[in-house]
Amino acid sequence: MWPMTCSNGLLLMGMLSLGGCVQVGPDFAPQRVDWSSQWDTPALRQATESGAQPDARQWWRIFNDPVLESLIAQADANNPGVQVAGLQIMEARAQLGIARSGLFPQSQVVGADALYQHRASRSAEGNPRPSSFWQYSAGFNIGWELDFWGRFSRAIESADAAYFAAEANREDVLVLLHAQVAESYYALRTAEARLRIARDNAAIQKRSYEITERLFKSGETDELDLQQARTQYLGTLSTIPEFESQIARTRNALAVLVGKPPGPMPELPDLASKEAVIPLIDKAVLQDVPANLLLRRPDIRAAELRIAAQSAQVGVAKAELYPSLTLLGSIVWTATSLAGTSGGAALLAGPSLNWNVFDHGRITNTVRLQDARLQQLIVIYQDAVRQAAREADDAATGLIKALERDGILYDSALAAKRSLTLANALYREGYSDFQRVLDAQRALATQQDTYLVNRGNAVSDLIALYKAVGGGWYSGQPVIDPATRDQMQQRTNWGDLLTEAGRPAPASAISKTTRRSDD
Incomplete structure (x- = not known):
């Protein structure tokens, strides 16, 4: 996923404006x-x-x-x-x-995790040194084909x-x-x-x-x-x-x-x-000629529909048959309970092409x-x-x-x-x-x-x-x-x-x- 820059954003906006302008397949004719x-x-x-x-x-x-x-x-x-x-x-x-x-957007997902981690290590003298902490994360992911x-x-x-x-x-x-x-x-x-x-x-x-x-x-x-x-x-x-x-x-x-x-x-x-x-x-007693009434019959209209x-x-x-272009984006926040650490946030966005x-x-x-x-x-x-x-x-x-x-x-x-x-x-x-x-x-x-x-x-x-x-x-x-x-x-x-x-x-x-x- 690419980092969002001004030029990339303009490119994606242009692609978005084109989306839906092309329709493949036959157009219906009455x-x-x-x-x-x-x-x-x-x-x-x-x-x-x-x-x-x-x-x-x-x-x-x-x-x-x-x-x-x-x-x-x-x-x-x-x-x-x-x-x-x-x-x-x-x-x-x-x-x-x-x-x-x-x-x-077909995918709009909010997620949150809380993970407990316990690990044991040894000091330089060889004594056991346990370490336990919580790790937290939350994010919002979006995908728009x-x-x-x-x-x-x-x-x-x-x-x-x-x-x-x-x-x-x-x-x-x-x-x-x-x-x-x-x-x-x-x-x-x-x-x-x-x-x-x-x-x-x-x-x-x-x-x-x-x-x-x-x-x-x-x-x-x-x-x-x-x-x-x-x-x-x-x-x-x-x-x-x-x-x-x-x-x-x-x-x-x-x-x-x-x-x-x-x-x-x-x-x-x-x-x-x-x-x-x-x-x-x-x-x-009819309100129109039979030829017109026939085509307005409900079963005939249903067949045409x-x-x-x-x-x-x-x-x-x-x-x-053609490639699909999806815009992806994520906002993620992370933090831990370890002393001396701070949380962080990240914004990721970019296109994804599949063919x-x-x-x-x-x-x-x-x-x-x-x-x-x-x-x-x-x-x-x-x-x-x-x-x-x-x-x-x-x-x-x-x-x-x-x-x-x-x-x-x-x-x-x-x-x-x-x-x-x-x-x-x-x-x-x-x-x-x-x-x-x-x-x-x-x-x-x-x-x-x-x-x-x-x-x-x-x-x-x-x-x-x-x-x-x-x-x-x-x-x-x-x-x-x-x-x-x-x-x-x-x-x-x-x-x-x-x-x-x-x-x-x-x-x-x-x-x-x-x-x-x-x-």
């Missing part, structure tokens, strides 16, 4: 998908419309269902997936803090992008959660409606079976009519336990989604015995490894955009076709009901056989059930369309709920990281360009 800016399909144009309300962040309000809105609010507050995503944001905040600390090649600033870029990717990931969890809650809720309502229809048709078929049984006992009909009536009635009756099981499973799924154990949910009334209404909405984070990691790896010249390809292959990972993420991003477009068009097409079928199936169910009335009348008057009654009963049950299934599919496709364009990413709940925050603060000093005040501002153009424009 991803572009050539076809995405003008992308549109006839199905999307037909299945969407522009409007301010309902806000796509809370698209489920389009159903105007207080029960659904209550379930989604509970899910926002209690769903473990959302809670874990919030905790991953806190983890990313801490990781970003670690990365930012690299710009400051300059960010000459951008290793630390690239690490900050990476951690910064990873942090905002964690935020986007939580938004994606909310998108999926809201869609799952709504999907499960209307699957429940559809199953309840199908159960009611099955019970109604079973009651109709039971009456026919009882009438046929009386006619058989009186000798007015043969056993074939009796057994056919019994078969049809029991077949319809057997579907009821399956619907009841489906309802129970769907209720349990909803309970878990809102953070409750499976079991009764007073806030979710049973509508199996009532005339349940499955809504039919023909268009999704992961590219940004990995791009910076290539720079971190490349910086290892891993012979690494047998380790660093070069590390750079290649990081670059291969970067290219993988680019391909994954491009595929994610294509998949998002496919999901949107599939959902729009499904909604359009379900709407087309709705009117047809409604008329078909009415016709089947009228056919059964006519078949019963003709059979009673002796103008037709019992087989036509059985056929009419079977057609009615089938058409009514198919109509309800199609209604449920239309709702499901509308939900899928909102999900495909990234709707529902917003939650009014804090990232960390107060109870969890208090529990974590009791264990560990988190400072203000667990609050909104601890949310870091974007540290680079990377995270700024990939944030939502409506944040």
Whole structure:
């Protein structure tokens, strides 16, 4: 270590001013998908419309269902997936803090020693002469590796992008959660409606079976009519336990989604015995064109931010190819308890240069490894955009076709009901056989059930369309709920990281360009 002189100090100050001016490795460029800016399909144009309300962040309000809105609010507050995503944001905040600390002196050590020494010697006459004393020392050592090649600033870029990717990931969890809650809720309502229809048709078929049984006992009909009536009635009756099981499973799924154990949910009334209404909405209301919404989907933004984070990691790896310059300094004070001695102090400072010249390809292959990972993420991003477009068009097409079928199936169910009335009348008057009654009963049950299934599919496709364009990413709940925050603060000093005040501002153009424009 060199003694600190004026010329050396000026040299080191010059080096310090250059530190961080050079950044090796690729600079992140926002991803572009050539076809995405003008992308549109006839199905999307037909299945969407522009409007301010309902806000796509809370698209489920389009159903105007207080029960659904209550379930989604509970899910926002209690769903473990959302809670874990919030905790991953806190983890990313801490990781970003670690990365930012690299710009400051990496080593700042205060040390102190007290050593007792005992030694024995002999006088000139050969007599033993013991000697004992204490030796004291204290010092402060500092080491500061300059960010000459951008290793630390690239690490900050990476951690910064990873942090905002964690935020986007939580938004994606909310998108999926809201869609799952709504999907499960209307699957429940559809199953309840199908159960009611099955019970109604079973009651109709039971009456026919009882009438046929009386006619058989009186000798007015043969056993074939009796057994056919019994078969049809029991077949319809057997579907009821399956619907009841489906309802129970769907209720349990909803309970878990809102953070409750499976079991009764007073806030979710049973509508199996009532005339349940499955809504039919023909268009999704959007605040922007689908092409722009696709690129703002939380999972797409998270994929782009992961590219940004990995791009910076290539720079971190490349910086290892170059020498590192570290400024070292020490202040040391020493003293002893020996009589006639005095303490002393020393100040030492100077640079240290390290260069891993012979690494047998380790660093070069590390750079290649990081670059291969970067290219993988680019391909994954491009595929994610294509998949998002496919999901949107599939959902729009499904909604359009379900709407087309709705009117047809409604008329078909009415016709089947009228056919059964006519078949019963003709059979009673002796103008037709019992087989036509059985056929009419079977057609009615089938058409009514198919109509309800199609209604449920239309709702499901509308939900899928909102999900495909990234709707529902917003939650009014804090990232960390107060109870969890208090529990974590009791264990560990988190400072203000667990609050909104601890949310870091974007540290680079990377995270700024990939944030939502409506944040």
